[in-house]
Structure formats: structure tokens, C-alpha cells
Amino acid sequence: MSSSYLPPPPLSLLEGAALFLDFDGTLVELADTPDAITVPETLGPLLGQLSERLDGRLALVSGRGISDLEKYVNCASIAMSGSHGLELRAPGGEIVAPPLPPALIDAVKAIQDFAAVAEGIIVENKSMGVALHYRKAPDMEANVLSFMRGVAEKAGLAVQHGKMMTELRPHGADKGDAVRAFMTEPKFMSARPIFVGDDLTDEAAFVAAAALGGGGALVGPPRETAALWRFDGVAAVARWLTDFVEETA
Structure with missing residues (x-):
């Protein structure tokens, strides 16, 4: 459907949710090159507080590799998926990924x-x-x-x-697969999955979240999407997450 008339997600949507967040274009503004991004100093602490409020039901799901994500966000206690679902890492765990094809x-x-x-x-x-x-x-x-x-x-x-x-x-996974994999974990499985992302690669995750009783929130300009809600941009996502942390303090 077109996202032209999609509303922003209500704050109450995060209550009892399992939250999945894309990185580039969602938590940080896009840049001309992948290493030119500016990461807000508040991002790491905010993700830590979110994880606490959600009882650990928080995961970053990115097209970047996990080792690359960790250069920008020191969140060993948060679940991560990298390389569009090919890499998975439980909080405090090791990275699980298939072998690289020659x-x-x-x-x-x-x-x-x-x-x-x-x-x-x-x-x-x-x-x-x-x-x-x-x-x-x-x-x-x-x-x-x-x-x-x-x-x-x-x-x-x-x-x-x-x-x-x-x-x-390599063939074999997408961001929707990452959502489904995390939702089999005990912490996540009884929650409502909410995925927030901006890119075409996030559409598979929007579909997966909806199929599991939740939904997706698109970040950025309107386009055809499987998302149910929309944010105008990165700043709007940050405000939403910060408001939730402050309201549940």
C-alpha cells in the first residue's frame, strides 16, 4: 500500500513489544559514504535504556555486518542481526553466520x-x-x-x-528471517514485533512483523510499503524512542 496516509505509531505500541530497529536512515542519518555517518552521543545510552524498559526485547537489524555496527554502537547486551539477516548474535553471544562462498x-x-x-x-x-x-x-x-x-x-x-x-x-536470508529467528527466543516469543526501518531491504521485515501480530513503521518519504505506520525521518524516531523511555522511567 502507499504510505501517503499512514499515521505515526502511537507511543503505546511499544508497551509489551519486541522492538527491531534498522540502523542507517533510521537511527542515524544517511551519508554519502557508509563511514561518513554521524552517530549521536545519546544513541548508545538510549538503546541501553530501551532494552531495560523492554526487558531485553530489543534488536538491531542492519545491512551492515555486526562487526561494523559495533564500531558505532557499543551494545553487547543487545541482540543484533547483520548482513540483511545472514548474521545473528544473541545478547552477549557469538556471531552465527554461514560460510562465505569462494x-x-x-x-x-x-x-x-x-x-x-x-x-x-x-x-x-x-x-x-x-x-x-x-x-x-x-x-x-x-x-x-x-x-x-x-x-x-x-x-x-x-x-x-x-x-x-x-x-x-550469498543467498539464504533477509531481514524478515532475522525477525522470525529472534521471535523464537524465549524473551521475544510472546511479544508483539515492531520493526522500524527506512529502506527497501526493510520491507521483508515489515511483512514478517505483521504476520506475527505486529507491524512495521517506515522512516522517511511516502512510498509503496507493507508498513502500517510512518515517521517523517530519523529525528522523529529518536523523539518517539526517547518519549517512551522517559514515560516509562
């Missing part, structure tokens, strides 16, 4: 060679994949997408599209 190594080399002669194209090496960002070169979108499809077909990899980026990764 074909990914050759794909990375081809992608780096492509970016080396394409001005404005940024390569992001991930723990379970590799991405090309074309935010600085939007006119290259068609070329980038065509190139990545060709590499994916040759290597037997999956193509994952996002905002001004496209990524190659």
Missing part, C-alpha cells in the same frame, strides 16, 4: 576494478558481501545495476538493492 572473493575483485574507473562510485566491503554506492554519481545507476546483475549471475550470488546502492551477497 565465488564472492572473485566478485569483490571485479567490483573493485569496476569502481576504480567509475568516478563517484564507492565500494563497501562487508562481512558477508560487497556493495556499490552511487549516491555521488546518480547518473551511473543503470550501469551499476547492470554490472552487478552480471557479476551476480556469474558468481551465483544474490543481488540486494537499497537506497542509491546495490549489493552482492
Whole structure:
């Protein structure tokens, strides 16, 4: 459905919920390159307080690898999923992920060679994949997408599209799978799952959350979405989360 008329989620939605949060574009503003983001000093403490208020039913679910997320958010006590559901980590636990396919190594080399002669194209090496960002070169979108499809077909990899980026990764999981996996954990299983995210990659999680009795909240401009609620932007998400923490103090 179109999100043009979706309301913001009520604060009461978080009562008894299991909360799943995307990172880029949801908790931090998007930047021209993945390492150029600015992380608010308040984010780490806010996530810690949220986890306490929700009795541990909080997870970050990102396209970034977990090791990359941990550079920006020191939350060992919070569950995390990285690489669009391929990586899972319980609070205080070890990262569980499938082995990397050998074909990914050759794909990375081809992608780096492509970016080396394409001005404005940024390569992001991930723990379970590799991405090309074309935010600085939007006119290259068609070329980038065509190139990545060709590499994916040759290597037997999956193509994952996002905002001004496209990524190659192993087949096998998405953010919806991450939600379903966490909802089998004792802390989570009796709660109502709420997923907050901004990107196309979050749609699978919106669908999964709705199927389990909850729903999704889209962050950003209206578009076709499976979400039930919408925030105008990152600042609105931060206010919602902060208001919940303060109201339940």
C-alpha cells in the first residue's frame, strides 16, 4: 500500500513489544559514504535504556555486518542481526553466520576494478558481501545495476538493492528471517514485533512483523510499503524512542 496516509505509531505500541530497529536512515542519518555517518552521543545510552524498559526485547537489524555496527554502537547486551539477516548474535553471544562462498572473493575483485574507473562510485566491503554506492554519481545507476546483475549471475550470488546502492551477497536470508529467528527466543516469543526501518531491504521485515501480530513503521518519504505506520525521518524516531523511555522511567 502507499504510505501517503499512514499515521505515526502511537507511543503505546511499544508497551509489551519486541522492538527491531534498522540502523542507517533510521537511527542515524544517511551519508554519502557508509563511514561518513554521524552517530549521536545519546544513541548508545538510549538503546541501553530501551532494552531495560523492554526487558531485553530489543534488536538491531542492519545491512551492515555486526562487526561494523559495533564500531558505532557499543551494545553487547543487545541482540543484533547483520548482513540483511545472514548474521545473528544473541545478547552477549557469538556471531552465527554461514560460510562465505569462494565465488564472492572473485566478485569483490571485479567490483573493485569496476569502481576504480567509475568516478563517484564507492565500494563497501562487508562481512558477508560487497556493495556499490552511487549516491555521488546518480547518473551511473543503470550501469551499476547492470554490472552487478552480471557479476551476480556469474558468481551465483544474490543481488540486494537499497537506497542509491546495490549489493552482492550469498543467498539464504533477509531481514524478515532475522525477525522470525529472534521471535523464537524465549524473551521475544510472546511479544508483539515492531520493526522500524527506512529502506527497501526493510520491507521483508515489515511483512514478517505483521504476520506475527505486529507491524512495521517506515522512516522517511511516502512510498509503496507493507508498513502500517510512518515517521517523517530519523529525528522523529529518536523523539518517539526517547518519549517512551522517559514515560516509562
